[in-house]
Amino acid sequence: xxxxxxxxxxxxxxxxxxxxxxxxxxxxxxxxxxxxxxxxxxxxxxxxxxxxxxxxxxxxxxxxxxxxxxxxxxxxxxxxxxxxxxxxxxxxxxxxxxxxxxxxxxxxxxxxxxxxxxxxxxxxxxxxxxxxxxxxxx
Amino acid sequence: xxxxxxxxxxxxxxxxxxxxxxxxxxxxxxxxxxxxxxxxxxxxxxxxxxxxxxxxxxxxxxxxxxxxxxxxxxxxxxxxxxxxxxxxxxxxxxxxxxxxxxxxxxxxxxxxxxxxxxxxxxxx
Numbered sequence: 113x114x115x116x117x118x119x120x121x122x123x124x125x126x127x128x129x130x131x132x133x134x135x136x137x138x139x140x141x142x143x144x145x146x147x148x149x150x151x152x153x154x155x156x157x158x159x160x161x162x163x164x165x166x167x168x169x170x171x172x173x174x175x176x177x178x179x180x181x182x183x184x185x186x187x188x189x190x191x192x193x194x195x196x197x198x199x200x201x202x203x204x205x206x207x208x209x210x211x212x213x214x215x216x217x218x219x220x221x222x223x224x225x226x227x228x229x230x231x232x233x234x235x236x237x238x239x240x241x242x243x244x245x246x247x248x249x250x
Numbered sequence: 251x252x253x254x255x256x257x258x259x260x261x262x263x264x265x266x267x268x269x270x271x272x273x274x275x276x277x278x279x280x281x282x283x284x285x286x287x288x289x290x291x292x293x294x295x296x297x298x299x300x301x302x303x304x305x306x307x308x309x310x311x312x313x314x315x316x317x318x319x320x321x322x323x324x325x326x327x328x329x330x331x332x333x334x335x336x337x338x339x340x341x342x343x344x345x346x347x348x349x350x351x352x353x354x355x356x357x358x359x360x361x362x363x364x365x366x367x368x369x370x371x372x373x374x
Contacts, residue, residue, distance in 0.1 A: 138320070138325055145317055184289075188289075190272055190275040191280045192281070206333060209329040219325065219326050224371060225369050228364075229330050229365065232333045234365070235333075235336070235358050235363075236333065239340075239358030241354070
C-alpha cells in the first residue's frame with residue numbers, strides 16, 4: 113500500500129516536471145530563434161551565421177536545458193509507468209505553452225486558437241483513456 | 251510550404267523517436283535509486299540499448315525542425331499543431347505495426363485533428 117502511494121507520488125512529481133519544463137523550453141527556444149537574423153530566409157550561405165547566432169544565444173541554451181530536464185523526467189517516468197498513461201497526462205503542456213507564450217513573449221492567442229488548444233487537450237486525454245494493448249499477442 | 255515540410259519532420263521523426271525511446275527504457279529497467287550518480291549510471295545503461303540511439307537520432311531531427319519552425323511562427327501556434335503526432339502514431343500503429351486501433355482511440359485522434367484545424371485556422 114505504502115509502495116503504491118510512493119509510486120503515485122513520484123509519478124505525479126515527474127509529470128509536473130514534464131508539464132512545466134517542456135513548454136518552458138519551447139518558449140525559450142521560440143524567444144531565442146526570433147532573435148536570430150536570417151533564420152527565416154533559408155539561404156544556404158546564411159546557415160553558418162544562423163548556426164553561430166543559435167549557439168551564442170543564452171535563450172537557446174536555457175531552452176535546451178529545460179528540454180533536457182523534461183527529457184530526463186520523461187525517461188525516468190517511462191521506466192515504471194506506461195507510455196499510454198504518461199502521454200495523456202502530459203496533454204496539459206499544450207495549454208501551458210500557450211499561457212507562457214502569452215505571458216512571457218506577449219504572443220496573441222486568439223479565441224479560435226485557445227479553443228483549438230482546449231480541444232487538443234481533450235483529444236489527447238481521450239486517446240490516453242483507451243486500453244494500452246488492443247492487439248492479441250500470438 | 252516550408253512550414254508544412256518542417257511540421258511533417260517534427261511529427262513523423264518525433265513520434266518515431268518517442269516510440270523508440272519508450273522501447274529502450276523498458277529494456278533498460280525501472281529507476282529505483284534517484285541519487286545523481288545512480289541516475290548517471292542509469293542513463294549510461296540506457297545508452298547501451300540500440301533503440302535509444304535510433305530514438306535520440308530521430309528526436310534530434312525533430313528538434314532542429316522545431317527550431318526552424320519556431321523562427322517562422324509563434325510558439326503558441328507551433329507546439330499545438332505538433333499534436334498531429336497523435337494521428338501519426340495511430341496511423342503508424344495501424345499501417346506499420348498492424349495493431350487494432352480501438353474506435354475510442356480513433357475518436358480521440360479525430361478530436362485532436364479538429365483542435366489542430368482550429369489552431370491552423372487561427373493563423374489566417
